[in-house]
Amino acid sequence: xxxxxxxxxxxxxxxxxxxxxxxxxxxxxxxxxxxxxxxxxxxxxxxxxxxxxxxxxxxxxxxxxxxxxxxxxxxxxxxxxxxxxxxxxxxxxxxxxxxxxxxxxxxxxxxxxxxxxxxxxxxxxxxxxxxxxxxxxxxxxxxxxxxxxxxxxxxxxxxxxxxxxxxxxxxxxxxxxxxxxxxxxxxxxxxxxxxxxxxxxxxxxxxxxxxxxxxxxxxxxxxxxxxxxxxxxxxxxxxxxxxxxxxxxxxxxxxxxxxxxxxxxxxxxxxxxxxxxxxxxxxxxxxxxxxxxxxxxxxxxxxxxxxxxxxxxxxxxxxxxxxxxxxxx
Amino acid sequence: xxxxxxxxxxxxxxxxxxxxxxxxxxxxxxxxxxxxxxxxxxxxxxxxxxxxxxxxxxxxxxxxxxxxxxxxxxxxxxxxxxxxxxxxxxxxxxxxxxxxxxxxxxxxxxxxxxxxxxxxxxxxxxxxxxxxxxxxxxxxxxxxxxxxxxxxxxxxxxxxxxxxxxxxxxxxxxxxxxxxxxxxxxxxxxxxxxxxxxxxxxxxxxxxxxxxxxxxxxxxxxxxxxxxxxxxxxxxxxxxxxxxxxxxxxxxxxxxxxxxxxxxxxxxxxxxxxxxxxxxxxxxxxxxxxxxxxxxxxxxxxxxxxxxxxxxxxxxxxxxxxxxxxxxxxxxxxxxxxxxxxxxxxxxxxxxxxxxxxxxxxxxxxxxxxxxxxxxxxxxxxxxxxxxxxxxxxxxxxxxxxxxxxxxxxxxxxxxxxxxxxxxxxxxxxxxxxxxxxxxxxxxxxxxxxxxxxxxxxxxxxxxxxxxxxxxxxxxxxxxxxxxxxxxxxxxxxxxxxxxxxxxxxxxxxxxxxxxxxx
Numbered sequence: 001x002x003x004x005x006x007x008x009x010x011x012x013x014x015x016x017x018x019x020x021x022x023x024x025x026x027x028x029x030x031x032x033x034x035x036x037x038x039x040x041x042x043x044x045x046x047x048x049x050x051x052x053x054x055x056x057x058x059x060x061x062x063x064x065x066x067x068x069x070x071x072x073x074x075x076x077x078x079x080x081x082x083x084x085x086x087x088x089x090x091x092x093x094x095x096x097x098x099x100x101x102x103x104x105x106x107x108x109x110x111x112x113x114x115x116x117x118x119x120x121x122x123x124x125x126x127x128x129x130x131x132x133x134x135x136x137x138x139x140x141x142x143x144x145x146x147x148x149x150x151x152x153x154x155x156x157x158x159x160x161x162x163x164x165x166x167x168x169x170x171x172x173x174x175x176x177x178x179x180x181x182x183x184x185x186x187x188x189x190x191x192x193x194x195x196x197x198x199x200x201x202x203x204x205x206x207x208x209x210x211x212x213x214x215x216x217x218x219x220x221x222x223x224x225x226x227x228x229x230x231x232x233x234x235x236x237x238x239x240x241x242x243x244x245x246x247x248x249x250x251x252x253x254x255x256x257x258x259x260x261x262x263x264x265x266x267x268x269x270x271x272x273x274x275x276x277x278x279x280x281x282x283x284x285x286x287x288x289x290x291x292x293x294x295x296x297x298x299x300x301x302x303x304x305x306x307x308x309x310x311x312x313x314x315x316x317x318x319x320x321x322x323x324x325x326x327x328x329x
Numbered sequence: 330x331x332x333x334x335x336x337x338x339x340x341x342x343x344x345x346x347x348x349x350x351x352x353x354x355x356x357x358x359x360x361x362x363x364x365x366x367x368x369x370x371x372x373x374x375x376x377x378x379x380x381x382x383x384x385x386x387x388x389x390x391x392x393x394x395x396x397x398x399x400x401x402x403x404x405x406x407x408x409x410x411x412x413x414x415x416x417x418x419x420x421x422x423x424x425x426x427x428x429x430x431x432x433x434x435x436x437x438x439x440x441x442x443x444x445x446x447x448x449x450x451x452x453x454x455x456x457x458x459x460x461x462x463x464x465x466x467x468x469x470x471x472x473x474x475x476x477x478x479x480x481x482x483x484x485x486x487x488x489x490x491x492x493x494x495x496x497x498x499x500x501x502x503x504x505x506x507x508x509x510x511x512x513x514x515x516x517x518x519x520x521x522x523x524x525x526x527x528x529x530x531x532x533x534x535x536x537x538x539x540x541x542x543x544x545x546x547x548x549x550x551x552x553x554x555x556x557x558x559x560x561x562x563x564x565x566x567x568x569x570x571x572x573x574x575x576x577x578x579x580x581x582x583x584x585x586x587x588x589x590x591x592x593x594x595x596x597x598x599x600x601x602x603x604x605x606x607x608x609x610x611x612x613x614x615x616x617x618x619x620x621x622x623x624x625x626x627x628x629x630x631x632x633x634x635x636x637x638x639x640x641x642x643x644x645x646x647x648x649x650x651x652x653x654x655x656x657x658x659x660x661x662x663x664x665x666x667x668x669x670x671x672x673x674x675x676x677x678x679x680x681x682x683x684x685x686x687x688x689x690x691x692x693x694x695x696x697x698x699x700x701x702x703x704x705x706x707x708x709x710x711x712x713x714x715x716x717x718x719x720x721x722x723x724x725x726x727x728x729x730x731x732x733x734x735x736x737x738x739x740x741x742x743x744x745x746x747x748x749x750x751x752x753x754x755x756x757x758x759x760x761x762x763x764x765x766x767x768x769x770x771x772x773x774x775x776x777x778x779x780x781x782x783x784x785x786x787x788x789x790x791x792x793x794x795x796x797x798x799x800x801x802x803x804x805x806x807x808x809x810x811x812x813x814x815x816x817x818x819x820x821x822x823x824x825x826x827x828x829x830x831x832x833x834x835x836x837x838x839x840x841x842x843x844x845x846x847x848x
Contacts, residue, residue: 035737036729037378037455043769046464047737053453081370082530083514092530148557156561163561164553166532273553275531283368283531286729 005309012305017068019301020294024064032056033288037080054080067294076298077291081284086295090277094299095170097269097276101261103192104200109254112204116211121238123216131208138205147198147271154194161193164273195272199265203257210253214246221245248315255311259304356566359546361829361844364553364562364571368531372517373510374498375447375454381572383457384839385550388536388543389430390498390519393421393440394491398834400753402492406435406499406520416486417469419494423477429501430517430524430539437473439520442502444471444481452510458497465761466490486788488796489758522842523548544845563588563824570831572839574822576642576702588826591833594646595821596653596751598759599700601631601693601710601814604742606774613722614691615743617680621810626674628664631713633816635666640705645817650807651749651763653818653835656756658804663815671717680718688718695746696732697725701819707746710816739772747772748819753836756800757787763812773812780806 027033034051042050051057058066070077076087119131155163169188173181218224219242227237266278277296284292369382377386387395393407407421427435447458448468454460462468467484474480483490504518517525522543523536534550551568553559560578562568564585574582579590603624609615617623637645646654647663675681680688693714695707704725711721721744726732735741749770751759762770766781783803790796807813823833831844 032734035733038460038737042460042737043464044767046460047769050455050460053450053455078511083371083373083376084511089530148555151558151561156565159565163565163567164558165551168529271555271558273532273551273555273558275529275552279554280531288730 005313008305008309008312012302015305016298016301019297020068020071021064023293023297024067024290027285027288027290027293028060033080033290036288067291071298076295079284079292079295080289081287081292082289086289086291087299089292090280090295090299092171093275093277093280095174096166096168096274097262097265097278099166099168099170099188100192100195100199100265100269100274100276101258103189103196104261105203105254105258107196108200108204108207112207113211115204115208117215117238117243119208119212120215120219128212131212135205135208135212138201138208141201143198143202144267144271146201147195147268150194150198151271162191163194165191166274166276167191195265195268195274198268198271199261203261206257207250207253210250211246214249215242218242218246251314252311255307255314259300259307262300262303356828357547358846360549361545361547361570361841362549362551362568363839363841364551364559364568366554366556366559366573368552368554369534369550371456371514372525372528373454373456373514374443374500374517374519375452375459376456376514377498378455378457378460380837385534385536386498386517387521387838387840388523388548388842389517389521389525390500391521392495392497392499394495396492396495396754396836396838398832398836400755400836402495402754405495406440410491413480417483419481419483419491420474421479421481423479425477427520429504429520431501431504433501433503435499435501435520436476437479438476439502440479440499441471441473442505443499444468444497446500446505447497462493462496466493488787488790489755489761492752492754492758543842545841548841560824563826566826566828569826569829570839570841570844571824572821574824576640576822579642579822582824586827588824591823591825592643593821593823593833593835595819596753596759596836597700597748597819598648598651598653598751598813599706599746599748599816599819600648601627601816602742602745602747602773603775603812603814604739604745604773605776605812606739608740609743609774612692612743614689614719617689617691618743620678622674622678623680624812624814625809626671626678627714627717627814628671629667629674630671630717631710631814631816632666633663636706636709637817637820640702640709641817641820643820645820647817648815650804650811650815651751651813652756652759652800652804653751653753656753656759658801658808660801661804661808668713668717675717682718686718687720690720690722691744692722692724692742693744693746694724694726694732694735694741696728696736699728699732700748701822703746710746736772737769739769739774741772745772750837751818756804757796760800760803775812777806777810779803780811 032051034047034054034056037054038047038050055063067077076085078084079086079089082089115131119128122128151163154160167184167187169181169184172184224237224242227241265276266282268274269276269279270282281293281296284296365381367379367381369379369385371377371382372386372389374386374390377383391406393405394402395405397403406423406427408424409422411420412418413420423437423440429435429439446452447454448463466487469482469484471479471481481494499520501518501520505513508516515528522538522540524539526535526537528534531552533552536548538546553562556573556575556578559571560574560582563571564582564587566587574590582588582590603618605619610619633645633647637643649657649661649663675688682688693711695703697704707723707725711723714721749762763775763780764784765771766776780803783799786799787796790799821833821837825831828847829844830847831841
């Protein structure tokens, strides 16, 4: 397993370099970023001076290679807008997004499993129809629209939850300030409810359908029929035999979904004024703050790679039939 | 619920209670909360460039003079100004007893340090101060003459140098010499009424009052990019003032009974520019607009008042040129909407309708998402132009990555839609967009000598009275044969809670020194 992990990590370096190259080129396609860092009244001479100051006067390949060279030394460069180390700014925003992503995933999973099971064991009934309809709606509704509707209903009219903002939990926790972190926790959760629902609804809907279909498939298997014919109680058949095996595809999706959610919360973070990495990168892309975008992209790519690896490892643990390529399982 | 184990039930109850308590925070009477649409990026005085960033910074950093809501410069850190005989040395005398947020006395040495630090090329600052102010005034250096007198030296006489110098954020030498540039970006040490208490990037900036000016102990600037969320926070009573209210939400705010909308005629000049460059001449419509008679004809083609009423929800202040009222030429009146006149003038200029009803084709470029309801405004303008026989090829472009580079290369058009920031404090400041044929903001490449030859007179004139007739004559030329189709001064909308008394200014500056709770 060690060799497998090492090989995957080496491959991931190539992936990260590829990702930085693509994002670098994508940002350059839009033209010279210098214009976004000068006053609207700047003269051509002032623009030229700013271009030199920002390093955009160098050929593209020199700019990119210089960035990669710095990267190898662990220097992600300075954000052009903030004039501070780019990775530091990204890491500052990461805990908020992790809080949002974890909260929405936990919420989605804690509801998706019972709903999926409910639909599967009541296949063809009104329960099944209701859950399936809900799941289809959940996958169809755009999350920004859902977010705005929730703000109107639960934030403005009912006043149950805050409309926007964020109260940090992980940041003080990481800093070792446990008291502040847990003191903040109720307000953190309170602020997470609406954005968490907006982010997590799609995931909830998808996982509900996944649990339902996976469970339905497993319930048709011979070993389930055998368990039932042995006279085991239906609950034991369901939870001990069927659901355990129905987990496999769900685990795969969950692992990948965390990565997707991390990078995909941009719109919801904007709607709820949530200071996470998605909104930061969205602003950085608009501002063409290349070092900041690169730092964010590298971090997200790294997280995604590690999650993929973890999913593969967990998959092998859950399903003894699977083996790691080139490894001994 | 009856079947729920006791531990889970207790947990649910506890969570519900904590959430309820968390949601019941009372508004603090010593705190005012402002919802901004754009994030701020720095507190480095040499790097500040956006209006939102500048608005917050102005509460932390004072200037030598400051600009009041009527466009008058009033003493701030300095109480007097004298010019040297040749008009290139500005000698400011500071008030006595000034202090910095670090507790050190603020002296002329700090002011000189401020100017020289911002201008230092080693610092590679690209903000508004070095990128616009210093180059506009030809900044040379600053020197402390004694503890209270500082001299700012500029390259040549400049009638608006005094106003531009007020834009500089004075900061404190001892602290900045100790800090790296990284540290300075998030640790402002100024001399204004407020100091930075905390800054959560992308979320909020909290300022704390340290000097007498201002009625609130704390100012919280919350970053709320989404317009509907800002409105919801205002109506819910969580925010006292919001900027950039979109016209569609005005009614909702007014109907809430908790807040109202302050609409002011802003200082941003909205216009349709005619690109008169040689490159533009080769494009569809580029030849036609070279003729001032065609440009004048098109002034009558667009129904600006209707655009304002229908798409911006207000009666706009109409423009007759680049200068904001009350500094504009008082003898000029906005062109009326008269499509028949437009058609007659186009016929006379030799651009009669063809068999297909079209006089000539022209490309119109505009950025999207930058100005109030800009896409709908530009669609309406397109329709008005087509009604008088133009075949308009409209290109709506992404602002940051596509339109801005075109703008800075001065290659949009031949017709382009733009808003240019202006001011109330000087007509000349508003005219400097076209201070030179080749200036970066003369996007039109207009080169009429009746305009450009008069700048030397403006520089040499000693008094405002001497300058006024020259300005009026220049504005008359701009009105008759200029390179802009005059539209309107962009209205700005602010949402203001019933909880506070605060007056919105015309110049996009959100200053809270005079804001107070309603009794």
